[in-house]
Amino acid sequence: MTQQVEAVLEELKGRGHRMTPQRRAIVAEVLGSHGHISPQQIAGGLAETVPGMNVSTVYRTLELLEELGVVSHTHLGSGAEYHLADDRDHAHLVCASCHRWFSETVDKLGDVSEALRDATGFTPDLTHYAISGLCRQCATKS
Amino acid sequence: MTQQVEAVLEELKGRGHRMTPQRRAIVAEVLGSHGHISPQQIAGGLAETVPGMNVSTVYRTLELLEELGVVSHTHLGSGAEYHLADDRDHAHLVCASCHRWFSETVDKLGDVSEALRDATGFTPDLTHYAISGLCRQCATKS
């Protein structure tokens, strides 16, 4: 994973940006998060190891990484979740009943999007906003 | 529409709540909004006609109306949009390119939801969060 971190940092450097310990730490944190992570989580987790690590730096770095196409984010009810951009078909399913949420790679999400596009003329990206609904368990109960 | 307003107020009354000019005004505003309206819009619009109308009253009333099943809300990127609960298949499509958004009734949204459920085991409600993507125009351009 360290290699991947360095690769991203190199990419940054190639575009005229600078390597800093903060960026290195943030990139590592994102790559190390299996699936998804919020800006607050990143800031909180790094506060211990990187003294003075600040939320605004996290936000600025995430924005940069998104421009580079390294990550993308999803809007949950409140707050954002970041995940690797190459993690396609990565949907965020929020249960309206038990309030748990599932960040999962959904096979056939492409098919669903296509169906939606046929119905609306709008080409949807079902990963950018969370999707509300009922999880299997809660759906069974009711 | 006035009749509908009164009907809702009666419903409230039946459940032990009280009729107040503020509630009447808010209900009228929601019913009169074709499609969708935000708490801020309601508060702003009523500030002129109902002296002292306060945002917190708007929020509290909308919450009440949602419990009654009169309205439901959708999470846009920032902030909520309310619409009549019986306005089914009412999706909010936000274009990632031109940033316009479309609040439209989508035929076959049920079919799409079903497809998603089959693929995930999760029963989705595609109207509760906005859906990002590309509108017809922007999709054609690129």
Place this chain on the structure above:
DNA sequence: TTTTTTGCAAACCGTTTGCATAACG
């Protein structure tokens, strides 16, 4: 040494809350 990046503190926006006052029933 130039330019970018950071930390900090303050501002922002939508939303929620506590509490005393007003007003419905």
Place this chain on the structure above:
DNA sequence: CGTTATGCAAACGGTTTGCAAAAAA
């Protein structure tokens, strides 16, 4: 009159911003 609803102001959580100081290149 008892109880519910309101207005107000303050607090909230996530995010953004301006600016001076720190650090990459």
